[in-house]
Amino acid sequence: MKRRIEAFTEGSFDLCIIGGGITGAGAALDAATRGWRVALIERGDFASGTSSASSKLIHGGLRYLEYGHLRLVHEALIERGRLLRNAPHLVQPLPFVLPFYQGQRVAPWKWRLGLTLYDLLAGRENIARSRRLSIRRVQSVAPPIRSHDLRGGALFYDALMDDARLCLAVLRTASRHGAIVANYVEAVGFEKHQGTIIGVWAEDRLTGQRILIRCRAVLNAAGPGVDAVCRLAGEVGEPRLQPTKGVHLIAPARGHRAACLLLHPRDGRVFFVIPWYGKTLIGTTDTFAEPGPAVLQVLPDEVAYLLEGYNAYFEETLRSDEVMGTFAGLRPLIRARPGEPSSLSREFCIHEAAGGLVTALGGKYTTFRAIAEAIVDRLAAILGESGHCRTVGLRLVGAPKAPWAEFLAEKTAAIAKGFPVDTDSAAHLVRRYGEEVDAVLAKMCDVPDGFARVHPEEPDLIGEQRWQRDEEMAIQPADFFLRRSRIGMWRRDVLSEPEA
Ligand SMILES: Cc1cc2nc3c(=O)[nH]c(=O)nc-3n(C[C@H](O)[C@H](O)[C@H](O)COP(=O)(O)OP(=O)(O)OC[C@H]3O[C@@H](n4cnc5c(N)ncnc54)[C@H](O)[C@@H]3O)c2cc1C
Numbered sequence: 001m002k003r004r005i006e007a008f009t010e011g012s013f014d015l016c017i018i019g020g021g022i023t024g025a026g027a028a029l030d031a032a033t034r035g036w037r038v039a040l041i042e043r044g045d046f047a048s049g050t051s052s053a054s055s056k057l058i059h060g061g062l063r064y065l066e067y068g069h070l071r072l073v074h075e076a077l078i079e080r081g082r083l084l085r086n087a088p089h090l091v092q093p094l095p096f097v098l099p100f101y102q103g104q105r106v107a108p109w110k111w112r113l114g115l116t117l118y119d120l121l122a123g124r125e126n127i128a129r130s131r132r133l134s135i136r137r138v139q140s141v142a143p144p145i146r147s148h149d150l151r152g153g154a155l156f157y158d159a160l161m162d163d164a165r166l167c168l169a170v171l172r173t174a175s176r177h178g179a180i181v182a183n184y185v186e187a188v189g190f191e192k193h194q195g196t197i198i199g200v201w202a203e204d205r206l207t208g209q210r211i212l213i214r215c216r217a218v219l220n221a222a223g224p225g226v227d228a229v230c231r232l233a234g235e236v237g238e239p240r241l242q243p244t245k246g247v248h249l250i251a252p253a254r255g256h257r258a259a260c261l262l263l264h265p266r267d268g269r270v271f272f273v274i275p276w277y278g279k280t281l282i283g284t285t286d287t288f289a290e291p292g293p294a295v296l297q298v299l300p301d302e303v304a305y306l307l308e309g310y311n312a313y314f315e316e317t318l319r320s321d322e323v324m325g326t327f328a329g330l331r332p333l334i335r336a337r338p339g340e341p342s343s344l345s346r347e348f349c350i351h352e353a354a355g356g357l358v359t360a361l362g363g364k365y366t367t368f369r370a371i372a373e374a375i376v377d378r379l380a381a382i383l384g385e386s387g388h389c390r391t392v393g394l395r396l397v398g399a400p401k402a403p404w405a406e407f408l409a410e411k412t413a414a415i416a417k418g419f420p421v422d423t424d425s426a427a428h429l430v431r432r433y434g435e436e437v438d439a440v441l442a443k444m445c446d447v448p449d450g451f452a453r454v455h456p457e458e459p460d461l462i463g464e465q466r467w468q469r470d471e472e473m474a475i476q477p478a479d480f481f482l483r484r485s486r487i488g489m490w491r492r493d494v495l496s497e498p499e500a
Helices: 005-009 022-033 062-067 070-086 108-125 135-139 163-176 223-232 300-313 365-383 404-418 423-444 464-471 477-484
Strands: 013-018 038-041 091-101 131-133 150-161 180-182 185-193 196-204 210-220 244-251 259-263 270-276 279-283 325-331 348-352 357-362
Touching: 005 180, 005 210, 013 022, 013 196, 022 038, 022 163, 022 365, 038 163, 038 185, 038 210, 062 070, 062 108, 070 091, 070 108, 070 150, 070 365, 091 108, 108 150, 135 150, 163 180, 163 477, 185 210, 185 223, 210 223, 210 365, 223 325, 223 357, 244 300, 259 300, 270 300, 279 300, 300 325, 348 365, 357 365, 404 423, 423 464, 464 477
Parallel strands: 013 038, 013 210, 038 180, 091 259, 210 357
Antiparallel strands: 091 150, 131 150, 185 196, 196 210, 244 279, 244 325, 259 270, 270 279, 348 357
């Protein structure tokens, strides 16, 4: 995937997409695989907005059953199954432990009923049936969970991903199908003819160059920024989104082999403890986002809230000075009942404005493929295009043909034998690049110290940066260390210039 700004001015596009998060990436892939000429611009780096700050779950959302969102949960569970097949290197099954405590907001029978429904809604896409756990089995979760008032629990399955890399894989797959995509290009205005949009004015933020991208349709996929893009197109009126802020902590590995779904002791909200890249993710908060440049700053109160939640459940307590990193994201939620962030709609809808701007509102990461299908179907109706969606069984770049477990074991052994890397780093390369790992290794051989670790305690290797620069459009240090690799999220000291 190469950054070629001049390609945006070569002829006219069927669709120009504003926003390189998962919503824009999904739409680019859907439209490109239907044979459309697609342009996608992202003002920062790909996935630098909400799509790198999620809880990393590809899930049905067990807690949405509380609000009766059966259709939403069913759709997400079906999409979860498809992603496990289409991107097995980036999305993997994750066991969850759900402990039941005396006197909690949700009674054990309700959880059991919810889990039975969850299994049923997944149908043939279920990973494995949920089951009851005895008190002793819940306690055997490492690290030990608090036993006071414990009444047993349940085990169920969802899936875990690397959000920024999944978004990148979707974009690179779209690019292979002909989409022209670039990061650091911002939509700054619209070209209109008799009130109808016929192009997007864009600025290359690396050079300051302004270009006009001519197109038949424009998709506003700016996530929490969609209202600003609507205003840019001349729309007036109330904002359509009410973003809420979600904070996560990254803590050292605590031996969590399964994720935990827990209820916060202060307000009864669901929060998660998730093993991720050998670390522990704890999140999330859910508060109305205060507009302004500091909106994504993580506040001491937010850290304290999450630590309070964690420490209420685990015997080995976590101190604030042990937290290795924090991150915050904005949920692009559709405005709903005022006053209650958790009841805001996670649903998705498409808004069409008079000038022809089509805006994607809401949604969640898990359902990005279905959302993209709905968006492009709507655009096809507007443009009078025939053809149908081709992404249901479309494997993303890097997805191996062989069964994942087999592929992982065989490739890891072969790499550890054939290259100067240990098994940890070899497995890390296979998980990150899937079937493309051989091409990555070929590039790494050209880099001095390419097989040395970026940080002694992490499996990431210096030579990967050459691939990330050449094939994944990484430009700034944060692109390399926060999104192509993730170690800058918990090892801030690596956030310097890349070495390859
Ligand atoms: C804390 C948190 C946890 C979550 N956890 C999960 C989870 O576990 N599972 C799940 O399924 N979902 C989860 N979600 C929801 C999910 O992450 C989001 O729905 C999804 O990432 C939104 O993607 P997006 O592409 O719409 O927005 P973004 O990822 O924000 O992308 C929009 C992009 O548009 C760009 N942009 C804006 N204006 C312009 C412009 N003028 N020109 C060019 N580009 C522009 C921005 O830079 C940005 O990169 C979570 C959300 C949050 C906040």
